[in-house]
Amino acid sequence: MAQRHPDTAAETPVGLTADGLPGRDAGTVLEQYLRDQATGFLRALTAREGEPGRPQDDSAEAGRLMRRSARRIAGALHTYGSLTDPAWAEPLRAELGWLSGTLGREHQYAARLTRLITALQRLASAEDAAGAGAAGxxxxxxxxxxxxxxxxxxxxxxxxxxxxxxxxxxxxxxxxxxxxxxxxxxxxxxxxxxxxxxxxxxxxTPAPSPAAAERGTGTGPLAVGAARAGALLERQLTLARTRAHSAALQAVGSSRFHAVVDAVALLASEVPLTSAAHEPAEAVLPLLAEQAHTRLNEAAADLALARARHPYNADALYGALATEQVSERQDAPWNRVRVLLRLRRYAQEVLPYDDTDPTARFAAAARVLEQHREAADAAAAVTAAARTPRIAPATAYALGVLHADQRLEVEAARYAFAHLWSR
Structure with a gap:
């Protein structure tokens, strides 16, 4: 990703087009974007709180759309915060982050449990199928x-x-x-x-057949402890999901939530702007978007991308086997790039682009880093389950194999991002 010289930071970034910006001030463009996102938020809220007999899938989709709009509003206020009243924008951005995190935690626990149970079945089936292939x-x-x-x-x-x-x-x-x-x-x-x-x-010797690989049972050392490990993970993550569901219900019924909804409803009609918002959009918005791009480049430059480009370098696995502080610190720079990449994508949604290549590439990189986060969180959940006192050796062995599998998924995501970012 090419970086721009500070002297040219005020110029229009590569990929931006001036179509739609001349003759408009920055506040008008930002207002239109925030208004669209606020309208989507309110529509999703109405759908989520609709009829009592509404299907659960529809409610989950409405919640996803509501979190999506909340993240985009918060991202736009972060990047273009100098155009809005800080006394109003900063508290709203923090509250939207709280709301998005609270409503999304239940979904994250459910997806994490599905991911880990599926991985356990896959690993146990692969072990059993490999044994059957060796006997053939x-x-x-x-x-x-x-x-x-x-x-x-x-x-x-x-x-x-x-x-x-x-x-x-x-x-x-x-x-x-x-x-x-x-x-x-x-x-x-x-x-x-x-x-x-x-x-x-x-x-x-031929590889095991797909039918053998799909079997969920086996007699190998991993299959012996996989059932108990799956039950342990299901018990812990289901409990965490239940608590997250209760927290979400309490949040939706709180005065804090209604205050956030009122603030978002204000966006649909009026946005508190500063005097800087009355300047030409073609002179202000590209500069702010370029600053977000520079922050992303600087954070990505701190990553060990040269090492990550080599497959099976095992950095993600070895780091997770070190002390707990090292295990947490090694994922932090990648999570920071994931957040900055999301902010960069939201910033470019405000501005028109002359092609879709930057948008498509950023979207692909964001998906890879989201997979990185999911695998890292899943490995952390396995580590927490392995700390359960007095677990059987077979259960501990299955959890160890599952943890290594998820850390290898982290490494694969880093490998994909390193090659994607250097294009």
């Missing part, structure tokens, strides 16, 4: 079937995993002990058989 046979595309490593006559060669006691393999009781006694020989034998099979067929 490999096809060489010529109609010849070769035994997978550890099976068939070749497995009876000396120095292979077949030296494990047959009785132990039948009942599964002494397999772990036998592996501890001859780990090197078992691994060497398995690798030799795998190499021979690949040399003969030119192929690896």
């Amino acid at each position: 046979q490999a096809d060489d595309d010529l109609g010849l079937w070769l035994p997978a490593p550890g099976e068939g006559p070749a497995a009876n060669r000396p120095g292979t995993a077949a030296e494990l006691a047959p009785a132990d393999r039948r009942n599964g009781a002494g397999t772990a002990e036998a592996l501890r006694e001859t780990p090197a020989r078992a691994v060497e034998g398995t690798e030799a058989l795998a190499g021979a099979a690949r040399a003969a067929t030119g192929r690896r």
Whole structure:
């Protein structure tokens, strides 16, 4: 993302067009945008508080639209705050942030629970499917079937995993002990058989079928603790969601909420402006939008993007395994860029653009950073669940695997953002 020289900051930023700005003052343009967002907020509020028998999905959608308008009003007041009365704009911006956060917390807990339960099922199914694939046979595309490593006559060669006691393999009781006694020989034998099979067929053992991958049950070490880990997460996050729902209901019925609604209703008819709002829009609004863009660039420059461009660098995972302060600090710069990117997108909605490329790229980057936040919050929820006293070892193991999976999702989001931002 190219940065602009301070001497040219007053010029129109790249991508902006002067169409629609000449002949209008800055306050008129800002008023129109705030009026549109306030109207959307009030319509969503009316739909949310409509008939008692209204479907829950419609109420959730109305709440989403209300939060969307509240965020855009607060963002516009932040970027173009010099055009409005600060004694009125600053308290309203803070109250809109409170309202958006309070109403959105229940949805966040519900989405977090769905994300974690789905990830647990996926990981357990992948483990079970991988075990089923290892026990199958490999096809060489010529109609010849070769035994997978550890099976068939070749497995009876000396120095292979077949030296494990047959009785132990039948009942599964002494397999772990036998592996501890001859780990090197078992691994060497398995690798030799795998190499021979690949040399003969030119192929690896086929991947598990989609039907096997979709199974939600398994018998592996992860599947043993996945059910208990899922129950623990469901209990904790459902409790948090219930409390968030109660807090939202209390907020909607409070005098504080009605004061916010009254202030937003004022936006639909009149916006308290300053004398700076009477200046030409083409001279004021692009400069303020460019300042928001500069803040975004400076925050993005502080990120370790060069490191994030390398896949599987494991910075996100290693940082989460460090002390709690380091784990929290490593996500903070990315969350700050996410907030500034949102403000930049809202700022550019006020101004007309000559093409949609900057808007589309910013929207894609915002989606990636939102996935980053969701994965990081999900990993934090898993960490909180793992601190539960006296949990079973299998449950702790499943939570550890789930935590690593979510931190790898964080790393994947950083990788995507680094490549997207450098375009």
